[in-house]
Amino acid sequence: MDDYRWILFTDLDGTLLDKETYEPGPSLGALGRCRDADLPVIFCSSKTGAEIRLYHERYASHPGSPFIAENGGGVFFPLDHWDEPPGGERKERFWKVTLGARHEEVLRVLVEAAGSVGMNVRTFSGMTPEELSRRTGLSLEEARLAGQRDFDEPFWIDGNEDRETFVAFEGTIEEGGMRLTRGGRCFHVHGASDKGKAAQYVRQRYEEAVGDVWAAAVGDAANDLPMFRIVDRAYLVKRDDDGHDPDIPRDGNIRFMPGVGPFGFSQAVDDLLLYSRDGST
Ligand SMILES: [Mg+2]
CATH class of the missing domain: 3.40.50.1000 (HAD superfamily/HAD-like)
Known part of the structure; x- marks a missing residue:
């Protein structure tokens, strides 16, 4: 060249x-x-x-x-x-x-924020490949690979959350130094990258x-x-x-x-x- x-x-x-x-x-x-x-x-x-x-x-x-x-x-x-x-x-x-941010830290902030506002979240990391496959439509093998998180954590909210609870949840995530984004399929918590x-x-x-x-x-x-x-x-x-x-x-x-x-x-x-x-x- x-x-x-x-x-x-x-x-x-x-x-x-x-x-x-x-x-x-x-x-x-x-x-x-x-x-x-x-x-x-x-x-x-x-x-x-x-x-x-x-x-x-x-x-x-x-x-x-x-x-x-x-x-x-x-x-x-x-x-x-x-x-x-x-x-x-x-x-x-x-x-x-x-x-x-380190994945352990991302997960910790997510779980604590959900707990503090009483919200039920289901994380990729917390699911078996079978359950993840059922939720996403990925094959079992794809779900196994998609569940091996290194940095970011995707999750669903189970049950009805009102707007006020969600805003409080998002605020707690940000206070913990993380970011919350909505993906095509679910939400994500990740560091500032x-x-x-x-x-x-x-x-x-x-x-x-x-x-x-x-x-x-x-x-x-x-x-x-x-x-x-x-x-x-x-x-x-x-x-x-x-x-x-x-x-x-x-x-x-x-x-x-x-x-x-x-x-x-x-x-x-x-x-x-x-x-x-x-x-x-
Ligand atoms: Mg693309």
Whole structure:
């Protein structure tokens, strides 16, 4: 890549992977082109480390590339390719770095806040894979991997809670230094981190290892926006309804790809490879 060295962050669900089938389709060829061009692709997803690890084993463009889990809650670096990163602890074949809050702490604040307002919560961590599978529609194996939380805790509220109780609950979570967000399926409690902070942390590790790098990112939704903000070139792919997420602003830094999911990912890779070769737009 001549004078340029690039790294590419990508979301998984609805971007690198088809939203319904979880298949990479055209992304596979694009990942091969990244491998040939020595462009590391860094997976950055709301999935758990245990879930992303399977996709990393199957599809990573470079076996040494780290991956970002649970919406930026933390990062996993393959042990045999990286020195111990700041804040790293060993977990199986990886250095695990917690960027938001430690999972035990997240869980403690959640359980105490629920107890203090008398709310009944059911956490992912507190469920058997069978129960989690029934609640989410995930297969038993997927539920087992999705339940292995490292940073963030998803949960449901059982029973009726009035608005006042919920506001008190949210306040107690925030007093405990955590954040409460509503996901597609359930609520989440997590520390103060996002995909952008995590991508920035990873970029710094690459810069320590190889000198200055340029960074690009591909995503499909609003939770990818913090990641778009810290890179030099960002790409938004279309969603299944053939439109772009309306919550993403049409400003200069973000390129809107005409393809849906993996088709858009492949287009983004082609654009980036051309751009990084030419060094111009
Ligand atoms: Mg997505």
